[in-house]
């Protein structure tokens with residue numbers, strides 16, 4: 045499949061079919077992440093594959109928030125609500141928990157910034173696009189309780205979490221491009237050729 049086709053085919057899926065993701069597809073997704081570029085090729089990314097009922101039950105724990113109106117609004121169309129909680133879980137059969145090892149990153153000598161979050165984000169993006177090429181749906185999850193995740197998953201001290209990818213076959217009644225999706229700004233608002241500010245402009 046042409047890369048542009050994969051790029052456009054990937055849309056956020058927030059309702060998954062109760063069907064496991066095959067092992068060979070999981071391996072291909074992990075392999076796509078493995079070949080990502082990382083700063084100085086340090087490969088600080090750490091991916092925790094969660095696909096057993098026990099592991100997924102933990103995800104349900106740390107992706108849940110109290111039944112506050114602001115969370116309910118976020119979850120309006122696609123989420124499950126139960127017992128005074130909103131679960132941002134979406135029935136995913138496979139969750140890739142993406143982190144990086146703080147001790148293995150490159151540090152920018154001028155700014156002192158670690159490359160870890162950028163590296164892990166690139167890896168997650170590769171994996172997401174590979175999932176799309178395998179006809180799997182996915183959603184990028186930033187919104188979860190990181191402290192709870194650390195405890196429940198017993199993460200090593202040096203791991204810094206970045207995001208989760210929920211991956212699976214879209215549910216039969218899944219509707220794409222709901223809740224913020226679909227629309228893209230025109231290139232003229234986000235891309236600039238050779239200069240951004242007018243010549244002589246102070247700001």
Ligand SMILES: Cc1cc2nc3c(=O)[nH]c(=O)nc-3n(C[C@H](O)[C@H](O)[C@H](O)COP(=O)(O)O)c2cc1C
Pocket residue numbers: 054055056057058132183184185186187188221223224225226
């Ligand atoms: C960095 C990042 C964080 C995101 N966090 C969440 C999240 O916590 N929960 C969620 O349901 N979607 C999350 N999303 C999905 C975005 O809302 C979605 O990609 C965006 O609305 C565009 O829709 P599309 O992916 O269907 O094109 C996140 C996406 C990115 C890139």
